Amino acid sequence: MNYISTRGAGAGERHTFSDILLGGLAKDGGLYLPSEYPRVSADELARWRTLSYADLAFEVLRKFCDDIPEDELHALVRRTYRADVYANARGGDAAHAGRAAEITPLHALGVENGAPLSLLELSNGPTLAFKDMAMQLLGNLFEYTLAKTGQHLNILGATSGDTGSAAEYAMRGKHGVRVFMLSPNRKMSAFQTAQMYSLQDENIFNLAVEGVFDDAQDIVKAVSNDHAFKARYAIGTVNSINWARVVAQVVYYFRGYFAATREQHVDASTALADWPKVSFTVPSGNFGNVCAGHIARMMGLPIHRLVVATNENDVLDEFFRTGVYRVRGAAETFHTTSPSMDISKASNFERFIYDLLGRDPARVRALFHDVETQGGFDLAKSGDFARVAQFGFVSGRSTHAVRISTIRDIWDRYATMIDTHTADGVSVARQYLEPGIPMVVLETAQPIKFGETIREALDREAVRPPAFEGLEALPQRFEVLPADAQRVKDYIVAHTA
Ligand SMILES: *Cc1c(COP(=O)(O)O)cnc(C)c1O
Numbered sequence: 133m134n135y136i137s138t139r140g141a142g143a144g145e146r147h148t149f150s151d152i153l154l155g156g157l158a159k160d161g162g163l164y165l166p167s168e169y170p171r172v173s174a175d176e177l178a179r180w181r182t183l184s185y186a187d188l189a190f191e192v193l194r195k196f197c198d199d200i201p202e203d204e205l206h207a208l209v210r211r212t213y214r215a216d217v218y219a220n221a222r223g224g225d226a227a228h229a230g231r232a233a234e235i236t237p238l239h240a241l242g243v244e245n246g247a248p249l250s251l252l253e254l255s256n257g258p259t260l261a262f263k264d265m266a267m268q269l270l271g272n273l274f275e276y277t278l279a280k281t282g283q284h285l286n287i288l289g290a291t292s293g294d295t296g297s298a299a300e301y302a303m304r305g306k307h308g309v310r311v312f313m314l315s316p317n318r319k320m321s322a323f324q325t326a327q328m329y330s331l332q333d334e335n336i337f338n339l340a341v342e343g344v345f346d347d348a349q350d351i352v353k354a355v356s357n358d359h360a361f362k363a364r365y366a367i368g369t370v371n372s373i374n375w376a377r378v379v380a381q382v383v384y385y386f387r388g389y390f391a392a393t394r395e396q397h398v399d400a401s402t403a404l405a406d407w408p409k410v411s412f413t414v415p416s417g418n419f420g421n422v423c424a425g426h427i428a429r430m431m432g433l434p435i436h437r438l439v440v441a442t443n444e445n446d447v448l449d450e451f452f453r454t455g456v457y458r459v460r461g462a463a464e465t466f467h468t469t470s471p472s473m474d475i476s477k478a479s480n481f482e483r484f485i486y487d488l489l490g491r492d493p494a495r496v497r498a499l500f501h502d503v504e505t506q507g508g509f510d511l512a513k514s515g516d517f518a519r520v521a522q523f524g525f526v527s528g529r530s531t532h533a534v535r536i537s538t539i540r541d542i543w544d545r546y547a548t549m550i551d552t553h554t555a556d557g558v559s560v561a562r563q564y565l566e567p568g569i570p571m572v573v574l575e576t577a578q579p580i581k582f583g584e585t586i587r588e589a590l591d592r593e594a595v596r597p598p599a600f601e602g603l604e605a606l607p608q609r610f611e612v613l614p615a616d617a618q619r620v621k622d623y624i625v626a627h628t629a
Pocket of ligand 1: 263
């Protein structure tokens with residue numbers, strides 16, 4: 133498997149999975165993609181239906197990381213996707229153990245407009261958000277790769293919540309890796325703060341910056357742009373453009389597909405075109421999660437629609453409705469009650485545009501040059517936009533009022549508590565139900581992470597998994613620093629000696 137940049141640099145070079153694992157953007161500013169997508173056969177689908185999550189992950193990942201010896205990759209994914217790591221599944225007692233073993237259980241809601249509607253639970257991992265699904269794999273991949281080369285890595289990031297905690301829980305105790313995570317001092321919820329700051333591992337450093345999230349983000353950019361410092365202190369990132377994160381997420385689309393079609397009679401002799409279709413709705417921000425769905429579909433998984441759900445920050449919905457991609461400034465980026473989708477531009481979007489434009493790097497380069505200079509591009513009048521439908525994409529947006537009423541409705545109708553991001557997904561999914569085609573909404577977080585909005589919607593406390601009882605009372609370990617890149621550099625220097 134060879135990896136190429138969406139902007140075409142180094143077209144003659146070879147990049148393996150391990151080569152791009154520790155890097156971020158390609159050197160021309162593009163994103164990495166495989167030179168072609170591996171395809172699945174009906175025979176493989178038939179065999180994969182009954183595999184455990186870890187064994188399915190091995191089958192999917194080996195197609196993308198053929199430079200890692202198979203037995204080592206297999207051991208690594210089995211270490212990653214274990215029932216005791218994904219132990220926060222819904223439902224107590226007897227049902228619980230079985231659901232945890234499934235890693236991403238499918239939770240049926242009911243049949244609406246003739247379509248079976250269900251949630252794919254992706255948030256049963258250590259930090260109760262879907263980012264664990266990929267980040268846990270990344271932690272083990274980093275440790276494995278660094279051990280082989282004898283290198284160290286210092287991960288520097290900024291977080292307003294989900295990403296930072298997922299990264300810290302994935303990297304805690306890993307050999308060769310340190311995490312320096314910047315967060316805005318006193319700006320996160322008590323739950324999110326406690327999740328991160330209660331970690332006592334020696335390789336995890338929580339830096340509470342006196343400022344807002346954008347200040348923390350600016351510091352990360354400033355440090356990363358100091359190339360000498362970056363090289364000397366082996367600074368890396370784990371942001372959502374990381375290819376290994378995207379590819380790890382491909383696995384659960386297969387898993388969700390198999391679960392939603394469990395009752396159907398298909399086997400290796402069923403032509404791929406005759407396999408049942410399933411639609412997925414994905415609460416989206418940086419387009420990382422739904423990009424993985426796009427890749428699963430390109431591999432031949434029979435996905436009908438990929439429904440992109442946004443909140444009030446509707447950059448992506450605007451594109452899929454109109455063909456206009458227009459990034460937003462800070463003043464136009466709203467703080468909403470589904471905060472992990474509050475983005476002004478979608479960092480993984482370029483991967484889809486590359487495929488939409490027939491994999492033409494010169495055009496991708498031109499369009500994303502326009503994003504930088506003019507704040508966007510317009511494909512409405514080109515033939516390209518008409519092809520979006522061939523890729524299965526449709527979209528919709530949600531608002532606070534819709535979010536609240538959807539949480540209430542799902543609670544009243546199905547006795548199921550959903551978080552605010554998943555609620556955006558459900559409300560948009562309902563616009564695209566088709567008789568006989570299962571609709572799977574990806575559940576991206578558990579309600580306890582956004583307890584305040586749950587109280588507003590349901591006038592009751594959010595369900596708290598047993599492992600999180602008393603979280604806020606645990607001792608916390610963090611350092612307060614001024615919003616000053618030099619002070620952060622000094623801190624890194626002092627703590628990497
Ligand atoms: C990160 C996140 C999203 C958005 O995912 P993208 O891959 O950025 O599109 C949605 N919901 C939750 C809870 C998240 O943490």
